[in-house]
C-alpha cells in the first residue's frame with residue numbers, strides 16, 4: 001500500500017497562529033499518560049468542571065456481559081447548565097455566548113451574552129417547573145436553529161429534565177415515535193422554521209404527530225413565535241413560549257444531578273428496527289465534550305467558533321452547545337443553509353463574524369467545491385485559523401480543496417471521527433501535529449483505545465483493514481438505549497465480546513493511523529445523516545400498494561451515499577411514474593425528506609436465499625454499477641440464490657435506467 005503524501009500547514013508569515021498548540025510530542029506524552037493511569041488522568045480532566053461535589057470514584061467499567069457496567073465520576077454531583085452558563089458570569093458575563101446568524105442574510109445577527117443566556121435559561125427553567133416538569137421527566141425539543149433551542153436544552157438540564165431533541169426535518173410519524181418511546185411530557189417547538197427562505201411547518205407537524213396514537217403523555221406544547229405565521233393553538237395544551245417565560249424570575253435553583261443522572265436522549269438509526277434512544281449522562285459527557293472541544297479545536301478565549309451542524313444531531317449537542325458553552329466560548333448558531341442566498345454564504349458569515357474555527361461536514365464541502373473557487377476567493381476568511389470536518393469519510397480531493405482554497409493552506413484540518421454513541425470525538429488529528437494526511441481520521445484521542453478485528457473477532461495487529469472496535473470506555477460513552485438496556489448490550493457488545501463495536505470499517509496504515517472506510521452494517525450515511533435501511537423499508541411497505549422493499553446505499557458524488565430502493569408491488573398494481581412519485585412522497589411523510597430514496601427501482605422479485613433472506617450484497621452491487629454492464633462474477637457468489645432469474649431481471653432493468 002503506498003501512502004499518500006502528508007500535507008503541512010503554511011503559517012502566514014509573522015503569525016503566531018501555531019503558538020500554544022500542543023506539540024506532537026506533548027500530545028503523545030498525554031496519550032501515553034491517559035492509558036497508563038486513566039484514573040489520575042480523568043480525575044484531573046474532570047477538574048475543569050464546577051462540581052457541587054467533586055468525584056472521588058473516577059471510573060468503574062466492565063464490558064464483560066456477565067458483569068457489565070459503565071460508570072464515570074460516580075459519586076460526583078453537578079449541574080450541566082451551571083457549568084455552561086453560571087460559572088462564566090463572574091469572569092465573562094458580557095462575553096458573547098451565542099451569535100445568532102438568521103436564515104435571511106439581510107437580517108441583523110443577534111449576540112446573546114452569557115448574562116442574557118443565564119436569564120433566559122433561568123426563566124424557562126422556572127416556567128418548566130411551573131408546568132410540572134421535574135427531575136427525570138422527558139422533554140422533546142423540535143425547534144429551528146435559533147438561540148431558544150440552546151436555551152431550551154440548558155433549561156431542561158437546569159431542572160434535571162432529560163431533553164430529546166428531534167431534528168426539524170423529521171416528519172410527524174418520526175416525532176410521534178420519539179415522543180412515544182420516551183413518553184415526553186412536554187414539547188418545545190416554534191410556529192415555523194426557516195431554511196433557505198423556505199418555511200417549515202413545525203407546529204403543524206407537532207399537531208399532526210400528537211394526533212397519532214401513543215402520544216398522549218404530552219401535556220403541554222410550548223410554541224416559540226419565530227416567523228409570526230398563524231398556527232392553531234389548542235388550549236389548554238398549547239402555550240406561547242413568550243407568555244410562559246414572561247414574569248418568571250431570572251434566577252432558577254439548579255437541580256443537583258449525580259454524574260450518572262441522564263442529561264439527554266438522542267435518537268439515532270441502527271441497522272434494525274426503529275431508531276434507538278441513545279442516552280448520555282451528565283458528568284462524563286460534559287467532561288468529555290468540553291475537554292475534546294478545547295483540545296481538538298485548540299480553543300482560545302478570543303475565538304469565534306462555528307459548527308454548522310443542527311442541534312438536532314449529536315454534533316450540535318456536543319460542539320455547538322455543551323462543549324463550547326462549558327468552555328466559555330463564543331458559538332455561532334446558524335439557521336440557514338450553505339447555498340442561500342448564494343454559495344458564498346458560509347464564507348460571508350465567516351467574514352461577518354470573524355470566525356476563527358470552522359467545523360462542517362464533507363457533504364457541504366463537496367457541494368461547495370463543485371461551485372468552483374471564485375465564490376470562496378471573493379471573501380477574505382483571514383480570521384480562520386482552524387478547520388474541522390465530521391460525519392463521514394472525507395475524500396482526499398475535498399480535503400485538499402478545503403485546506404487549500406478555504407483555508408489558504410494556513411489552517412490545520414481536523415477530520416474528527418465519532419458517533420452519536422460516543423458523545424464526543426474519539427479519533428482525530430490534533431492541530432499541533434504539523435503534518436496531515438488528507439482523508440485520514442488519524443489517531444485516538446487521549447484515553448481512547450481503538451483496535452481492528454476480523455469477522456471472527458480476532459484482533460488484527462499492524463497495517464491492516466478490519467472492523468473498528470474500542471477496547472475500553474471513555475467518559476463520553478453512551479450508557480444505555482433508553483428503555484431497552486438489552487438492545488444496548490446486543491447492538492454494541494455482543495458481536496465482539498469484551499469490546500464496543502462501532503459498526504464502522506477501518507484501515508490502519510503503517511504509521512498506525514486510522515482511515516475510516518464507512519459503515520459495515522445496514523446503516524447508510526447520507527450527507528452525514530444516519531439512516532437505517534430497515535426504517536426506509538418499513539416506510540415503503542407501509543404503503544398499501546407495496547408488497548416488499550429492500551433498501552441499500554450507493555456511492556453519491558455529493559451526499560457520500562445515496563439511498564437506493566428496490567420495490568416489489570402487490571399483484572395487479574401498475575409500476576408507473578405517478579406511483580414512484582407517490583412512494584417517494586410517502587417516505588418523506590413517514591420519516592422526513594432526508595430519508596427519501598434517490599433512486600427507486602421496480603423489482604418484480606428480490607434476490608433471496610433459499611431460506612428467504614434478502615441478499616443485500618447483490619442489491620448493493622447492482623445499485624453501485626449504475627448504468628455500467630455487470631460482468632458475470634462481479635456480483636460475487638450467487639450460488640445460494642433461490643431464483644437466479646430475479647437477479648438477471650434487476651440487472652437488465654438497472655441498465656435500462
Ligand code: WT7
Pocket residue numbers: 268314315389390391392393394415416417418419420421441502503504516517518519525528529530
Ligand atoms: C457515523 C456516526 C459524529 C457526529 C456526526 C455523525 C460516520 C462520522 C466520520 C469521519 C469517517 C465518519 C461513521 C460513524 N463518521 N465522522 N470523520 N470519518 N466517518 O454521527 O450520525 O452518529 O454517525 O458517521 O460511519 O459511525 P452519527
